[in-house]
Amino acid sequence: MVAKVMKAVQYFGYGGGAAALKHVKVAIPDPKADEVLLKVEAASLNAFDWKIQKGIPRPLLSRKFPYIPGTDVAGEVVQAGSAVKKFKAGDKVVALFSHATGGALAEYAVAKENLTVARPPEISATEGAALPLAALTAHIALTSVNIKLDGSGERKNILITAASGGVGHYAVQLAKLGNTHVTATCGTRNVDLVKGLGADEVLDYKTPEGASLKSPSGKKYDSVIHCAMGIPWATFEPNLSATGKVIDLTPGLSTFMTFARQKLTFSKKQLVPLFLTPKTENFEYVVNLTKEGKLRTVIV
Ligand SMILES: NC(=O)c1ccc[n+]([C@@H]2O[C@H](COP(=O)([O-])OP(=O)(O)OC[C@H]3O[C@@H](n4cnc5c(N)ncnc54)[C@H](OP(=O)(O)O)[C@@H]3O)[C@@H](O)[C@H]2O)c1
Numbered sequence: 318m319v320a321k322v323m324k325a326v327q328y329f330g331y332g333g334g335a336a337a338l339k340h341v342k343v344a345i346p347d348p349k350a351d352e353v354l355l356k357v358e359a360a361s362l363n364a365f366d367w368k369i370q371k372g373i374p375r376p377l378l379s380r381k382f383p384y385i386p387g388t389d390v391a392g393e394v395v396q397a398g399s400a401v402k403k404f405k406a407g408d409k410v411v412a413l414f415s416h417a418t419g420g421a422l423a424e425y426a427v428a429k430e431n432l433t434v435a436r437p438p439e440i441s442a443t444e445g446a447a448l449p450l451a452a453l454t455a456h457i458a459l460t461s462v463n464i465k466l467d468g469s470g471e472r473k474n475i476l477i478t479a480a481s482g483g484v485g486h487y488a489v490q491l492a493k494l495g496n497t498h499v500t501a502t503c504g505t506r507n508v509d510l511v512k513g514l515g516a517d518e519v520l521d522y523k524t525p526e527g528a529s530l531k532s533p534s535g536k537k538y539d540s541v542i543h544c545a546m547g548i549p550w551a552t553f554e555p556n557l558s559a560t561g562k563v564i565d566l567t568p569g570l571s572t573f574m575t576f577a578r579q580k581l582t583f584s585k586k587q588l589v590p591l592f593l594t595p596k597t598e599n600f601e602y603v604v605n606l607t608k609e610g611k612l613r614t615v616i617v
Pocket residue numbers: 363364365368450451454478479480481482483484485502503504505506507522544545546565566567591592593
């Protein structure tokens with residue numbers, strides 16, 4: 318029998334940073350027909366969570382308050398909605414919530430069945446909770462530029478910016494499952510970490526070479542998985558192959574303007590904004606890679 322009240326962390330409006338997060342007691346949510354109620358074992362926060370709290374995505378993504386932050390959890394199913402087919406009480410799972418609802422920083426949370434995946438015993442709750450948003454984003458970014466993760470396909474030169482971050486560190490590992498040469502950027506303290514993930518060459522973004530994004534071995538990039546912020550198109554452009562594409566995971570107004578201009582001028586080099594559309598099969602795929610030891614989560 319589940320207690321009716323749970324502890325959670327909430328904020329009550331935009332802004333305020335960590336000081337605005339309050340420990341509260343609230344009612345345990347009821348799962349709808351297509352949802353499972355989870356006892357949360359671990360939750361992870363992503364860069365987008367602080368952007369939401371700051372109100373950066375407004376008015377496209379506005380929040381109802383109070384709001385329990387976090388979209389990524391590992392937990393145990395305590396109750397399955399009436400239409401749920403894949404899960405029952407006692408199952409260990411990982412789940413991704415919508416940013417509209419949040420809910421991860423709580424003792425209990427509800428997850429849609431289609432964004433919930435079984436967590437095998439080989440994956441700890443902590444590793445599992447780190448996966449959903451970051452690994453799925455890395456996966457969709459790489460597959461959007463036709464990197465075949467089974468190693469088939471022609472060889473491609475890839476640049477991954479912010480390779481030491483949540484998305485970037487999964488992107489390096491996934492890219493290396495494909496037939497790729499990976500150049501990666503990160504801060505000084507993480508150069509060895511990123512090499513250890515499999516990157517072929519690593520640039521410290523604080524050096525002039527790193528800021529220019531030039532491949533030390535002179536390669537032109539067929540694709541860039543851009544996870545950092547604030548790098549202008551003019552910096553990418555000279556480093557791209559003739560049909561090179563930059564997948565911009567942190568798009569701002571200038572990205573959309575460049576994208577539109579390039580469409581109108583039939584530019585072969587392209588800057589493409591990308592947002593995650595999560596799919597169950599991709600979620601299962603990254604969880605399975607983790608189970609097989611092919612994708613690891615680095616927690617420092
Ligand atoms: N489009 C989507 O659907 C989607 C989905 C998920 C995330 N995102 C966005 O993708 C971005 C990355 O997310 P994340 O979760 O990986 O963030 P994160 O874990 O906070 O990582 C940020 C990383 O950025 C690195 N960094 C900062 N400035 C840099 C620069 N100029 N060049 C290279 N690296 C730099 C830092 O490296 P060091 O610590 O080594 O200095 C840090 O590791 C965020 O802006 C997030 O909102 C978008």
